[in-house]
Amino acid sequence: MTQDESRAGSGREVREAAATRASIAVRPDEFQHGASGKREKVFEMKGVEVLYSGVSAVKGISMDVHRNDVTALIGPSGCGKSTLLRCLNRMNDLIPDADVQGELLYHGEDLYGPNVDPVQVRKLIGMVFQKPNPFPKSIYDNVAFGPRILGRKDDLDATVERALRGAALWDEVKDRLDSNAFGLSGGQQQRLCIARCIAVEPDTILMDEPCSALDPISTGKIEDLMIELKEEFSIVIVTHNMQQAARVSDRTAFLMVELDADEQNRWGRLVEYDETEKIFTNPSDKRTEDYVSGKVG
Amino acid sequence: MAEGVRVQYQEELERLEASALGGLDMVSAALERTLEAIEHQDVELAQLVVADDDRIDGRYLEVHQSLIALLATQSPVATDLRLISALLHVLKSIERMGDQCVNICKMIPLSGNEPPADREMVKLILSMGAQTKTLISQAKRAFEGRDVELARDLVRQDDVVDNLNRECFRLALEIGDDADKREWAMTMLLAARAIERIADNAVDIGEQVAFVVTGLFREFEDASHPSQ
Numbered sequence: 001m002t003q004d005e006s007r008a009g010s011g012r013e014v015r016e017a018a019a020t021r022a023s024i025a026v027r028p029d030e031f032q033h034g035a036s037g038k039r040e041k042v043f044e045m046k047g048v049e050v051l052y053s054g055v056s057a058v059k060g061i062s063m064d065v066h067r068n069d070v071t072a073l074i075g076p077s078g079c080g081k082s083t084l085l086r087c088l089n090r091m092n093d094l095i096p097d098a099d100v101q102g103e104l105l106y107h108g109e110d111l112y113g114p115n116v117d118p119v120q121v122r123k124l125i126g127m128v129f130q131k132p133n134p135f136p137k138s139i140y141d142n143v144a145f146g147p148r149i150l151g152r153k154d155d156l157d158a159t160v161e162r163a164l165r166g167a168a169l170w171d172e173v174k175d176r177l178d179s180n181a182f183g184l185s186g187g188q189q190q191r192l193c194i195a196r197c198i199a200v201e202p203d204t205i206l207m208d209e210p211c212s213a214l215d216p217i218s219t220g221k222i223e224d225l226m227i228e229l230k231e232e233f234s235i236v237i238v239t240h241n242m243q244q245a246a247r248v249s250d251r252t253a254f255l256m257v258e259l260d261a262d263e264q265n266r267w268g269r270l271v272e273y274d275e276t277e278k279i280f281t282n283p284s285d286k287r288t289e290d291y292v293s294g295k296v297g
Numbered sequence: 298m299a300e301g302v303r304v305q306y307q308e309e310l311e312r313l314e315a316s317a318l319g320g321l322d323m324v325s326a327a328l329e330r331t332l333e334a335i336e337h338q339d340v341e342l343a344q345l346v347v348a349d350d351d352r353i354d355g356r357y358l359e360v361h362q363s364l365i366a367l368l369a370t371q372s373p374v375a376t377d378l379r380l381i382s383a384l385l386h387v388l389k390s391i392e393r394m395g396d397q398c399v400n401i402c403k404m405i406p407l408s409g410n411e412p413p414a415d416r417e418m419v420k421l422i423l424s425m426g427a428q429t430k431t432l433i434s435q436a437k438r439a440f441e442g443r444d445v446e447l448a449r450d451l452v453r454q455d456d457v458v459d460n461l462n463r464e465c466f467r468l469a470l471e472i473g474d475d476a477d478k479r480e481w482a483m484t485m486l487l488a489a490r491a492i493e494r495i496a497d498n499a500v501d502i503g504e505q506v507a508f509v510v511t512g513l514f515r516e517f518e519d520a521s522h523p524s525q
Contacts (some may be wrong), residue, residue, distance in 0.1 A: 246374070281374070281379065281512060282512030292374050293376070294303050295303055295307070
């Protein structure tokens with residue numbers, strides 16, 4: 001069995017195990033594009049609204065995220081792009097008084113359905129944060145953490161190596177796997193966090209400004225990595241760097257802040273969602289044009 | 298949202314557009330002199346046009362360099378990106394139009410120092426030139442006003458030039474057996490062809506107007522398929 005086959009097998013195993021514990025699961029047959037060539041949807045959002053203590057942070061979000069795409073969410077500060085991203089793996093559940101309304105389907109099933117286990121969701125939909133946040137453990141233990149929790153202790157060395165290779169970090173750390181992860185550079189730490197994320201073989205990776213704390217070289221490595229990772233995973237990325245969105249994403253969603261009539265309340269609204277090339281060469285909406293051109297901020 | 302961000306970049310882009318389109322005025326002046334040199338068989342004026350082409354080439358180099366710098370430093374996108382792409386094409390067209398004037402003017406001494414051999418043919422070429430000047434100024438107005446309809450109308454105007462060019466060809470065939478006259482007519486045919494190409498370049502600029510406005514590049518349907 002080749003390495004890739006073993007990975008595919010173990011991924012299916014995890015997903016099948018997940019199916020027994022929660023109604024949310026990715027069925028292997030859903031992983032293929034249909035005969036019609038129609039793009040498979042990972043997320044389907046219809047009128048999604050997120051409220052904190054009854055106040056809208058984003059509303060009226062309707063968009064589909066496709067499998068094996070890098071989907072970028074861009075927009076000015078406060079437009080709710082991180083809020084929207086956090087909805088996609090139920091991270092907002094951890095915030096008291098946060099409420100998600102509207103329809104949010106993951107592989108056709110209600111992500112906020114009553115029988116859905118949020119922990120299971122976060123295993124299938126991993127997240128990488130703005131600031132690298134390795135555990136105060138060795139490089140090896142950071143990557144092995146997830147698989148160990150899941151009880152997948154067989155062949156852990158191979159799992160760790162696969163994940164580190166997948167995150168383009170293996171060659172840099174293979175001789176010091178027992179070293180503390182804090183000894184890595186910022187860029188390496190972020191790739192370690194990506195390795196930790198993919199070690200549990202998720203289906204989708206959410207990235208919240210993953211390069212904003214990194215220098216251009218490390219940023220370039222992460223961007224190259226994203227393009228490699230999308231072969232296997234679907235990626236949704238929030239970024240303030242529009243050129244990054246242009247470089248790495250297939251589709252881009254532009255959100256902006258909307259105010260009510262008396263300018264007392266503000267919330268995020270999806271203005272335009274299209275192929276990235278279209279957004280950056282000939283956007284349909286004037287507001288998108290002004291934002292991507294840097295004329296308004 | 299704060300309005301008026303990146304003001305200097307916007308001003309620089311506007312300045313470069315004005316400078317690039319200003320090249321069309323320079324071409325129009327060069328064509329005017331070229332026509333005068335043809336009409337009066339004025340070799341000295343022709344030499345002046347040749348020398349003056351350095352100014353058009355200089356404008357091309359200066360604006361081209363500045364546009365590349367904007368691409369490198371400002372990462373323009375959307376309409377700005379289309380505008381810069383279009384201006385690079387427009388500059389190339391302007392440079393070629395200037396070269397066509399030079400080509401004509403270099404031929405004028407070859408046709409001798411005698412007065413033009415056939416007034417009717419000269420008249421046709423002057424009409425072609427006048428019509429081409431109209432196209433040049435219309436292309437400039439269409440670009441400045443982002444006026445796709447005006448740009449499209451260049452195709453119709455160009456048909457007039459094409460027809461006059463064909464008429465020149467017919468006259469050359471009928472010019473008679475005199476060897477000197479025939480040689481002169483051949484030279485004038487080349488001049489007519491050069492003017493016809495200048496008009497085509499004006500249509501090309503019109504196509505760039507449509508690209509800036511719509512984001513789609515399509516040759517205007519009749520531009521490369523003359524109606525006759």
